Amino acid sequence: xxxxxxxxxxxxxxxxxxxxxxxxxxxxxxxxxxxxxxxxxxxxxxxxxxxxxxxxxxxxxxxxxxxxxxxxxxxxxxxxxxxxxxxxxxxxxxxxxxxxxxxxxxxxxxxxxxxxxxxxxxxxxxxxxxxxxxxxxxxxxxxxxxxxxxxxxxxxxxxxxxxxxxxxxxxxxxxxxxxxxxxxxxxxxxxxxxxxxxxxxxxxxxxxxxxxxxxxxxxxxxxxxxxxxxxxxxxxxxxxxxxxxxxxxxxxxxxxxxxxxxxxxxxxxxxxxxxxxxxxxxxxxxxxxxxxxxxxxxxxxxxxxxxxxxxxxxxxxxxxxxxxxxxxxxxxxxxxxxxxxxxxxxxxxxxxxxxxxxxxxxxxxxxxxxxxxxxxxxxxxxxxxxxxxxxxxxxxxxxxxxxxxxxxxxxxxxxxxxxxxxxxxxxxxxxxxxxxxxxxxxxxxxxxxxxxxxxxxxxxxxxxxxxxxxxxxxxxxxxxxxxxxxxxxxxxxxxxxxxxxxxxxxxxxxxxxxxxxxxxxxxxxxxxxxxxxxxxxxxxxxxxxxxxxxxxxxxxxxxxxxxxxxxxxxxxxxxxxxxxxxxx
Numbered sequence: 001x002x003x004x005x006x007x008x009x010x011x012x013x014x015x016x017x018x019x020x021x022x023x024x025x026x027x028x029x030x031x032x033x034x035x036x037x038x039x040x041x042x043x044x045x046x047x048x049x050x051x052x053x054x055x056x057x058x059x060x061x062x063x064x065x066x067x068x069x070x071x072x073x074x075x076x077x078x079x080x081x082x083x084x085x086x087x088x089x090x091x092x093x094x095x096x097x098x099x100x101x102x103x104x105x106x107x108x109x110x111x112x113x114x115x116x117x118x119x120x121x122x123x124x125x126x127x128x129x130x131x132x133x134x135x136x137x138x139x140x141x142x143x144x145x146x147x148x149x150x151x152x153x154x155x156x157x158x159x160x161x162x163x164x165x166x167x168x169x170x171x172x173x174x175x176x177x178x179x180x181x182x183x184x185x186x187x188x189x190x191x192x193x194x195x196x197x198x199x200x201x202x203x204x205x206x207x208x209x210x211x212x213x214x215x216x217x218x219x220x221x222x223x224x225x226x227x228x229x230x231x232x233x234x235x236x237x238x239x240x241x242x243x244x245x246x247x248x249x250x251x252x253x254x255x256x257x258x259x260x261x262x263x264x265x266x267x268x269x270x271x272x273x274x275x276x277x278x279x280x281x282x283x284x285x286x287x288x289x290x291x292x293x294x295x296x297x298x299x300x301x302x303x304x305x306x307x308x309x310x311x312x313x314x315x316x317x318x319x320x321x322x323x324x325x326x327x328x329x330x331x332x333x334x335x336x337x338x339x340x341x342x343x344x345x346x347x348x349x350x351x352x353x354x355x356x357x358x359x360x361x362x363x364x365x366x367x368x369x370x371x372x373x374x375x376x377x378x379x380x381x382x383x384x385x386x387x388x389x390x391x392x393x394x395x396x397x398x399x400x401x402x403x404x405x406x407x408x409x410x411x412x413x414x415x416x417x418x419x420x421x422x423x424x425x426x427x428x429x430x431x432x433x434x435x436x437x438x439x440x441x442x443x444x445x446x447x448x449x450x451x452x453x454x455x456x457x458x459x460x461x462x463x464x465x466x467x468x469x470x471x472x473x474x475x476x477x478x479x480x481x482x483x484x485x486x487x488x489x490x491x492x493x494x495x496x497x498x499x500x501x502x503x504x505x506x507x508x509x510x511x512x513x514x515x516x517x518x519x520x521x522x523x524x525x526x527x528x529x530x531x532x533x534x535x536x537x538x539x540x541x542x543x544x545x546x547x548x549x550x551x552x553x554x555x556x557x558x559x560x561x562x563x564x565x566x567x568x569x570x571x572x573x574x575x576x577x578x579x580x581x582x583x584x
Contacts, residue, residue: 002149002200006156006192011336014153018335020074021149021204024092025142026124027065027072028114034061034257035118047110054114058103066096073235075140075242090239093232094208094224098145101211102136109134130391140328145207147327150334151318152203156189156196157313158344164188168348172358187310194240194247199311201236201261203318209261215462215547217279221260229254252293259286260312267316268323269459270359271352273401276390277359279457280366281383283312288370302371309367313360320356321347355400362389390455398437398456402524405464406517409471422451438515440525446533450525453532458545464545466553467524473558478516492519492562523561530574549578 001024005017018151023029037060066072070241073092102124117271119127120134124142134141162184169179189196208224209217209543218345225232229251237249263283269275284305291304321343322331333339347353366389370382390397441447493512494503503511531544 001076002204003192003197004076005149005153005200005238006189006196008157008160009337015335017076018146018150020076022146024072024095024204025098026136027099027146028122028124030065031061031099031122032118034065035115035122037061038114038118038121040113040115044060044112049112050112050246054111058121059100061095062099062103063239064217066091066099066472073239075239088242090242091235093235094205097208097211097224101138102142104137105134106137141207141210143328144203144322147322147331147334148318149200150331151322151340152199152315154334154340155314155318155336155344158200158341159187160189162188168357169361170355171186171348172361183306184309193244193267194249194253195307195311196258197240197255198260199315202257202264202311202315204554205257206261206264206315206319207531218262218546219266220262226255226258227263252290253386255293256290256308259290260315262286263312264315264319267313267356268358271320271355271400272404272464273397273399274461274463275459276455276457277362277366277393278383278386278390278455280363281379281386282384282458283308284367284370285379285382286362287312287367288552302368305367305371306364309363310360313356315364317347317356320352324352342499351403353515358514362393365389365498387455391451393419394451394454395434395437395441398441398521398524398528399434399459401467402437402521405467405471408468409462409475412468413472414477432514433517436521437525438523443522444529450529450532457532457544460546461543462546462550463544466550469550469553470523470558470561471520474516474520474562477559477562478512482512492516505565507582519562527561527574530578534578 001017001020005014005021009017011507039050039057041050044050045053068091072095073088073090075088084395103122105121109117109120111121114121117134119132123132123134124136124139126133126135162181163182165187168178205221205225207217207221209219209221212220212224233249233254234249236254239248240249263286266275266279266283270277270279287305287308288301290308291301322334324347333343348357366382366385369385434437441450444450474492482493494508494515
């Protein structure tokens with residue numbers, strides 16, 4: 001299943017594998033066959049007790065299904081791309097987390113007779129024909145999980161030649177790129193092996209932490225996979241031996257997957273500006289520890305680290321590439337090799353893809369500098385190297401954060417009259433944002449200290465949602481101003497007095513977009529400056545948590561932030577509003 005899916009498969013065989021992977025996430029038919037085990041009452045209890053007893057029984061059924069000796073993992077093997085299912089089923093670890101996750105219904109309905117409503121209790125999707133309406137509340141995640149598995153498999157299939165890796169590395173202009181054949185050959189995926197199996201396991205489990213808590217799912221997922229190692233190791237070792245009896249799955253392999261889950265959003269948040277290169281100190285230190293456990297020969301450590309870093313990047317890219325559009329819908333393009341290759345190539349040619357390639361090369365450079373002297377394990381050295389990269393990257397980091405939030409807000413806001421602000425698409429792909437960011441930083445009282453402090457912020461959790469909300473509101477208010485539907489003047493566009501001049505429409509649209517960008521960049525920088533300078537300099541902040549603030553960011557507060565009277569920002573208002581943002 002997950003082992004052989006990275007082969008060069010016919011599209012029909014690829015789909016054959018994916019169908020089994022889907023059934024591992026949610027074996028709907030098996031659960032429907034358990035309908036007679038659901039509660040039935042001659043004298044039904046209260047509605048609350050009915051719901052409670054049904055949930056308790058469902059947990060028992062999940063344990064029965066997951067403890068079934070038949071197992072959920074289908075061993076699929078073959079030669080010359082002709083695959084067949086063996087009569088071997090093996091238990092697959094941690095599936096109970098997924099099964100409980102997908103059992104969660106849209107509504108906790110107090111069924112009078114659960115057995116008569118088994119379809120509503122066990123079905124994943126809505127089916128109006130069969131009157132199945134109470135589907136899984138996590139259907140979107142089911143699609144996303146499957147999409148990531150498909151994308152990871154296709155990426156592994158894609159990077160099976162040195163020339164393809166060399167081609168993407170050459171897309172970014174940076175001094176450190178090792179284009180030697182030896183280096184490139186160490187990264188390619190030539191055939192299914194333990195290395196590719198671990199990537200596919202990481203793809204399968206990448207968001208398992210969401211079964212615990214969504215906004216800390218990377219950390220939670222790492223804990224789940226690293227725990228209960230004995231039974232999981234036995235099951236994974238039994239699986240790999242079905243493909244190659246000489247293979248063995250060790251504890252270090254399981255911990256490597258745990259590290260992948262812990263860091264699987266790293267390149268994603270680097271690309272959106274929510275994280276700085278300081279995050280690489282955590283990523284690379286985990287990779288190096290893993291290399292020491294795996295490789296007894298010190299000369300092999302560096303090569304192993306590069307492979308593992310590339311593997312983590314592939315996992316990140318799989319997650320990112322399926323999340324750009326229709327994230328929670330099943331993406332059928334991955335089922336066809338020709339289409340999936342085109343999606344991959346298009347991604348790496350656009351700004352998001354190029355940023356991720358750049359981040360990969362930077363991380364390889366940090367790794368190279370840290371491994372200069374294999375027996376030197378001073379974590380401070382690694383932190384200094386990553387911090388240096390983060391400080392240099394500060395303006396680009398804000399560029400990415402501002403570009404991403406503006407693009408999301410612009411595309412999501414269907415009520416915006418695109419005719420008035422249609423120059424935004426051009427501005428997104430130009431260097432204008434970078435220059436505006438630099439100008440906004442230089443307007444602060446202490447730009448040098450701002451660069452230093454922001455570079456120490458490893459992660460700005462949920463900053464994307466926070467600033468997107470401000471951008472979306474600003475679009476709405478400015479649109480009203482342009483359309484003369486708002487009596488207030490925002491100061492974010494050409495003044496109405498100036499409209500009387502004989503400006504062309506193209507000129508006015510361009511100037512409106514640039515004025516908007518100036519104001520929005522200034523607000524983002526000012527908000528971050530307020531947060532960074534509100535504590536004593538001796539206190540070193542590591543994260544900024546925006547989640548609670550986003551929930552409390554009502555329109556009235558945003559109107560205060562964007563300063564409807566004009567471009568002047570009300571510092572006192574911003575300071576008071578940001579009391580709901582937590583530093584830790």
